[in-house]
Amino acid sequence: MNLKRILRLTSLYLLFSFIVQQVAGQNRTITGSVLNERSNPVVGASVTVKGTSIGTSTDSSGTFTLSVPASANTVVISYVGYANQEITITGRSSFTISLASSGQTLNEVVVIGYGTARRREVTGSIATVTSKDFQQGTITTPEQLIAGKVAGVSITSNGGSPGSGSTIRVRGGASLNASNDPLIVVDGVPLAPSNIYGASNPLSLINPNDIASFTILKDAASTAIYGSRASNGVILITTRKGVSGKPVINFSTQVSVSTLVKEADVLSADEYRKYVDTLGTGNANGVPFKSMVGNASTDWQKVIFKTAITTDNNLSIAGAFKKVPYRVSLGYLNQDGILRTDNLRRTSAGVSLTPTLLDNHLRIDINLKGAINSSRFANGSAVSSSIYFDPTQPVYNTKSPYGGYYEWNLADATNGELSLNKLAPRNPLALLELYRNTSNVKRSYGNAQFDYKFHFLPDLHANLNLGYDVAKGDGKIDVPVYAAQNFLDSGQHNKYNNRVGNSVAEFYFNYNKNIASIKSNINATAGYGYYNNLSTNYNYPSFRANGDTIPGSIPTYAMDKPQNTLISYYGRLIYTYNTKYILAASIRTDGSSRFSPATRWGVFPALAFTWRINQEQFLSNSGSLSDLKLRLSYGVTGNQEGISNYSYLGVYSYSDNSSKVQFGNNYYNLATPSAYDENIRWEQTESYNIGLDYGFFNNRISGSIDAYFKKTKDLLNTTPIPLGSNFAPILLTNVGNIENKGVEFLINASPVRNKHFSWDVSFNAAYNNNKITNLTATQDPTYVGSVQSNGVQINSVGYSPYSFYVYHQQYDKSGKPIEGVYADLNKDGIINSSDLYRYQSPFPKWVLGFTTQLSYDKWSLSTVLRANIGNYLYNNPAVGAIQSNVFNSLGYLVNTLSELTKSSFYYSQASSDYFVQNASFLKMDNLTLGYNAGNIFRNKVGLRINATCQNVFTVTKYTGIDPEIYQGYDNTLYPRPRIYVLGVNLQF
């Protein structure tokens, strides 16, 4: 394909094309087969006569037959994950079409904010991941599909619980106290980060199987059109749509087995007995430690973890009904966590309709999705309890009044009567089995988008997008009266529920005009958006197991209805000269109900310039160079998520019923004035980006390099304010500055590509360095910064956020840390808080991702590896490995990590840098072997089989269970399991 030809190609989704004249005439029939880059048949590809809704789709052998009007001269072939292809049908009736996967083509249509663009003309730093490049295996939440796939996008799962979600960061965080989460837009509808009760993570209600592609907008040139919600990047999710032609049924089923990868390294029962025997010479209130040791040998981690089974079944039908393309999907997931009692069941359904009306002038895109999650949440405290519970005690004790589980008791010195030791760790298995937290969550979201192309001016489109996102979360927690975990409250019988109702309305005009006489293209957009987020959260008293209300727990208010509204106006102009020089400018102004009338409107502009260098004459003879593009951009974005809804208002609210004041014989609820900053406003991020896109050898090697600099001002920081000036000693106010700078590199290559064998590789690397440059309104070098509530991390000027703030441990000659001996860093002769220093950052300097796929005929083998370099982690479980915990005065023994025998600390040395460990790692996320059997059952069914191993291995120096924990504080994570998956996909 020559470049002229490529330039002439346009996309189906870009409806900016010519008016098609439907001329009545004789029909003729064309046939063809559609192959992918490995010459395998493509099933379900859409084949449409250009400019009409006449079309079909390929069958299970990849072939099609289509009756076309005599006047038709072009058909368009499209398939998710591949570039659209147009072929001229004049004078021919049989075709073989090879589709190129979209990662390697410049004609791919990329979704951008409020529109689409062709990859080659994209002005911002945009990454796209389509379904063929998704992570394989058991993926319960959508964001995990792209982990490790995009330079500068780090996705850290929050643990191994089913549906637990992830922390997503695009180019590091831009904020300290407001949200750092990117904006997620599904089919043009921005999702508000509403808290749904009973859902561990709102994204867990989106079925990953319904997703066709992700587009990540990274720099301000591409995100500024989202204005006040864009500082942390924007992730656009496009769901799968219907195709024209006869229905294609796809059924996939997966079964997987999850196992615990690694137990925390605790003392075994025998080691523990020996330890107490050797060192436990003392007593607690007269009870010798040695007498507390039991006879059992219990591996508590084995007791609470299990091998868990997950099944995931998905069925979809895509086709066209009376010329209306549709896709209907159903999914059912049943996932057990490896922690006993943990379970998630999700039933999901989706409908997509994409009719075209009024002579193709009105295109309607309707997406409706719904899911019902039924969860049982395990009591997560069992994980840490399994580390601390004495391994010499049995799991069960037939005489135990606590449901038959062994628990620590205290004996009354006078009458010997036993009572529960309230401060002791609880039996880990009892924590799980006697705690029943079940929830039922329903969520539905969707939109209807109307794109109208004016009859009198086809270059002008009007686009109306109406979206909704509603959810209903209900749950209850039951603990029996005899359970030790709620013994004082006589069990619990509690409930929780809320409702979320968010609505979106957007309207924009788009004008796209080619002016051949001046070699120019103008693409202008102007629009309006209205976003309303309303939750209704119900409050309940606490109940005992028998249904009695616990005194003092009756809530003051039966419910609350937090609400916020955003109104936006936006515009964008993209001017292209001679297909080589592209200038794009956008502006958005947002009004937010979170700010006072004086500060609520913000303006967010962006400017970008792109030079397609390979289009220049002087490079036209360079045969090996297929793409070279320089991108420059600057923009301003904002951040308002994480700022509470009414923080600018000074108001009074009534206190809880447990916080009343007694006057006489009555108790009065307190009317409390709130601290407020009436001038609170957006955080604003200025971003600069320079990027280069390259492609060689017909894009068999392609990629990009980006460098960026982001500077956030008016950063919200909870700073101390002069006492006496407001109703709190600290106030969230706009005072700080933070900087992020980084480099991203991406290369995709296909070293081998022939009839039988192909090999693709993709590698990305991102370097990010963030630094706080200001935190206070007045400059004072004596301000150390804000120490985090965990006591070992600090935000301070000149350092990365959440840097560790610790003493420098001193070691003896054998390399063993000396208890309580730290370096006197300021050399004043005393060791005190002025000797604390900032030691390392929890965030990686480098994040690397590597994907490769080998295909040989029907077989394929693929793997994804990820690495983080330069991230440190505070090993909190190891901090607890001290003698004074084992031999405490509280009447019970606790186990610890075997760290105890290495550092042998007596008292806690929580502020020692000894516990801040290098947590750089290399992980193999998955390894997949696939077999595409092709068509079986008389060529009617396409069969694919996959075997995947997830979480294959981890290479790290970190001594805890898993080095990958966001923000650097290891507090006994729910372990991520290793998962073995077998999947079968059938297509009819």
Place this chain on the structure above:
Amino acid sequence: MKCRNNSIIVMLIMTITVFTACTKDLDRSPLNSNTSEVQYSTPAGYKAVLAKVYGSYSLVSSSGVGNSDVSISGISDAGNTDFIRAYWNLQELTTDEAVCAWNDGYLQNLHNLNWTSSNVYVNALYSRSLFQITVANEFIRQSTDDALSSRNITEKDAVDVRYYRAEARFLRAYQYWVLMDLFANPPFVTEADPIGKYIPKRIERKDLFTYIESELKAIDSSLVAPRMNEYGRADQGAARALLARLYLNAEVYTGTARYTDAITYAQEVIDAGYTLMPHYKNLFMADNNLNNTEMILPIAYDATSSQNFGGTTFLINSAHSTDATEVSAYGIVSGGWLGNRSTENLPQAFGDYSGAADKRAMFGTGNLKVSSVLDFNDGLKVWKFSNKNSDGTTPYSPNGTLVNTDFPLFRLAEMYLTYIEAVKRGGIGGSDAIALGYFNKLRERGYETTGGNVSSYTLEDVLNERKRELYWEGFRRTDLVRYNYFTSGSYLWPWKAGAAAGTGVDSHFNIFPIPSSDILSNTNLVQNPGY
């Protein structure tokens, strides 16, 4: 066809019109909160804000025990920001009356007399006091006669609101007294200052003395008569008791002794009809809110409705181990955070500290001598406060930790001791005979016989009597400063300033530093000398 297109365009125009009319939707307000106009539109609204003025020293927050009005960087447990707990830490752990075994550097700084301006416990009290002052200022600002008439509060209701206002002024004066006593030269804000991004002025100790004195005198006629107010609320008795306390320590604050005034006001309180409770221990039990004839002003706690992990919950739980017998005997079945004990100087002050003679000696288990501050078994536990009722029953506690015992912020015994000391120090208007009578009243109540009575006493005896009568009630540091024993080497106790036998330190430790965080935020402040 044409018609259809037109209708689409009409629809578009309508849509745009509807959308752009929505900017008023940006004015959202919370469902469960009131603007000040709504809050102060009724007398009940005023009383609810008055409850917050009181709640600022009886609770840590309006939203349960886990949150704090004064969240402080470095303090994760909200209970540490409670007024009594923070006050007690600075007034008692710094003295011979208490040590704490919790291995927390900032806490250990207190007994070691080596705290710095970044000490979080110093900051906790300072912030708590200023918080209550700020809330009181708001109430005072909103309850002027002009405000009442503009809000149509009837004259009948306005009478009550004026009492509330005088009480808010009393509580503000009380907290300024706390700040003057411990921090000397704090920031100074009144109802005349705004709320917002404002930098308060600094006030010097002697000027603050004048202010507190004038406020307390000014509100005297606006307060309810002694013993006539609702339980838990301040009256003239409380204001006069504070004046007596202020005058007793006046020389420390201003350099000028005011013992005559101390006698005057102590006498006024004594004459107001308060009487000593017959049994000392009942003063510190869960039902001490009932028929308590000695209480001038309590801070009231309730395990159900006024929950707080500071206050008496802290005093009781931190004095007991988890020993089942011990905790059930004191009404805290799941309690026992043991940390606080005494140095031997406290029990030794009784001679026989078994409680057999002087029943005020209420000590628990432990070694008399403290060989290690961090050893929970060293130092006798102090079992003065209890969550048992005086009839031996245990009141309800939702979690077995929270208690119902009220804390005596002002009680009659202190007024006797103020009178006694002021007379001994040369104040005019009292008499030695009456003073000796008061002295023996306290001892008779303690011994429950006349066996402990004395025929004369020295100034030193007064200090020791104060220790025996008022230990662990938050007086000790102020008393030692007044006797010039707090930092000097002339009176020592175990582990004073970190030395086993005790040692003196520089006199700048007589007052605490202004917390560094407020020095940073408030450029009008000046650090106290020596820090």
